[in-house]
Amino acid sequence: MAIYTKEEARKIMEKALSFSKADVCEINMGGSESGNIRYARNTVSTSGHRSNQTLVVQSSFGKKSGTATIDEFDDESLEKVVRRAEELAQLSPENPEFMAPMGPQTYDEPVSFVEATAKITPEFRAEVANKSITPAAAKDVTAAGFLNDSAGFNAILNSKGLFAYNKSTSMDFTVTMRTNDGTGSGWVTRDYNDVSKFDAAAASNAAIEKAIMSMEAKAIEPGKYTVILEPAAASDLLGNMASALDARTADEGRSFMSKEGGTKLGDKIVDERVNIYSDPLHPDVPTATWNGDGQALKKTKWIENGVVKNLAYSRYWAEQKGVDAVPYPSNIIMEGGTASLEDLIKDTKKGILVTRLWYIRSVDPQTLLFTGLTRDGTFYIENGKIKYPVKNFRFNESPIIMLNNLETLGKQVRVDGNLIPYMKVRDFTFTSLSDAV
Numbered sequence: 251m252a253i254y255t256k257e258e259a260r261k262i263m264e265k266a267l268s269f270s271k272a273d274v275c276e277i278n279m280g281g282s283e284s285g286n287i288r289y290a291r292n293t294v295s296t297s298g299h300r301s302n303q304t305l306v307v308q309s310s311f312g313k314k315s316g317t318a319t320i321d322e323f324d325d326e327s328l329e330k331v332v333r334r335a336e337e338l339a340q341l342s343p344e345n346p347e348f349m350a351p352m353g354p355q356t357y358d359e360p361v362s363f364v365e366a367t368a369k370i371t372p373e374f375r376a377e378v379a380n381k382s383i384t385p386a387a388a389k390d391v392t393a394a395g396f397l398n399d400s401a402g403f404n405a406i407l408n409s410k411g412l413f414a415y416n417k418s419t420s421m422d423f424t425v426t427m428r429t430n431d432g433t434g435s436g437w438v439t440r441d442y443n444d445v446s447k448f449d450a451a452a453a454s455n456a457a458i459e460k461a462i463m464s465m466e467a468k469a470i471e472p473g474k475y476t477v478i479l480e481p482a483a484a485s486d487l488l489g490n491m492a493s494a495l496d497a498r499t500a501d502e503g504r505s506f507m508s509k510e511g512g513t514k515l516g517d518k519i520v521d522e523r524v525n526i527y528s529d530p531l532h533p534d535v536p537t538a539t540w541n542g543d544g545q546a547l548k549k550t551k552w553i554e555n556g557v558v559k560n561l562a563y564s565r566y567w568a569e570q571k572g573v574d575a576v577p578y579p580s581n582i583i584m585e586g587g588t589a590s591l592e593d594l595i596k597d598t599k600k601g602i603l604v605t606r607l608w609y610i611r612s613v614d615p616q617t618l619l620f621t622g623l624t625r626d627g628t629f630y631i632e633n634g635k636i637k638y639p640v641k642n643f644r645f646n647e648s649p650i651i652m653l654n655n656l657e658t659l660g661k662q663v664r665v666d667g668n669l670i671p672y673m674k675v676r677d678f679t680f681t682s683l684s685d686a687v
Contacts, residue, residue: 252281272309282402367419368401395425427461436460437626460627476601481670497561520653528579537580586671643680
């Protein structure tokens with residue numbers, strides 16, 4: 251087994267650290283047990299199990315550092331990897347932004363491990379595939395999906411006395427459903443720490459329904475439309491916005507968060523209904539309670555009532571600016587409302603429902619303008635009902651503009667480890683049509 255207990259991991263890491271002759275030494279250790287199943291053309295194509303363990307040593311002499319990795323933990327191997335890291339450090343140039351490891355820290359007890367997820371079996375995975383393939387075949391639809399589940403740990407120990415340990419579980423599921431005439435496509439994604447929250451049949455049926463509904467899509471003119479963004483669509487743009495909440499790029503004039511004479515920290519940049527925070531202890535999207543540097547992660551407000559409340563400061567940049575370091579978020583949680591997708595559709599006179607976005611690329615980091623395409627189910631809404639499927643669009647849009655054009659926030663949904671609400675937005679810009687299904 252590649253998953254070590256807290257005590258087992260610490261014993262191995264302390265043994266490795268005992269071989270160090272460097273000024274400072276940091277050791278990271280991790281391991282996981284994961285399983286997967288993949289299917290396409292309504293047939294299982296691959297399945298497997300992977301057991302993986304690694305130990306990484308970073309040795310530093312002054313501002314010169316070297317890193318070496320190993321996956322064998324006997325004494326001889328541990329000494330060998332430490333010596334190798336030290337050799338590489340002596341050969342390396344100085345890092346002008348080197349930060350010495352931190353001393354002991356205090357961490358909250360994580361809630362990211364769920365035993366049921368760690369005990370997923372091959373039979374469970376096969377049944378997930380069956381719950382996609384069987385209903386798809388019955389409706390003249392072809393399924394292609396992937397399920398991956400994992401249980402693992404990470405730990406860090408350094409020569410300054412810092413030690414941290416975390417266990418976590420996760421499962422990720424995606425499936426694409428295509429009608430056999432090639433004109434309709436539906437898609438869903440699901441991810442959880444706790445597999446008991448996962449309903450494979452419901453997820454697959456949602457994708458099947460989208461595929462059938464999207465058959466024979468009609469072309470409509472590009473332009474500015476009221477759109478309902480499903481959380482999977484909104485998540486991509488919000489994630490790109492969150493990456494701009496970085497103090498250094500803002501201070502250096504390289505991001506949307508820059509402004510003449512400083513940054514937009516404290517400025518109102520979006521609708522006052524927008525509240526975004528991170529929280530490693532949130533029961534729906536829990537994460538480790540420390541980051542790769544060993545910094546403690548706490549609940550942090552990033553945007554409150556539309557106002558920028560925090561920017562992320564690396565340890566180096568915080569030292570340069572004489573402020574406290576602010577770790578980057580481990581998840582993104584955007585507060586929503588009570589409206590369901592059905593409620594949002596019912597309250598829309600004319601608009602477009604977007605299932606997901608893909609192939610997103612930055613156009614202008616200064617304005618956070620992005621371009622990309624809709625995919626796997628795009629529908630025209632009229633008088634509170636979905637009237638017909640429409641061909642996919644290319645869009646040019648900024649999440650900042652999007653969040654200033656909010657009409658309604660709906661219920662939150664977990665997407666890629668984040669909590670994102672359904673949202674209805676006016677004047678979303680579609681620039682051209684795409685023939686892709």
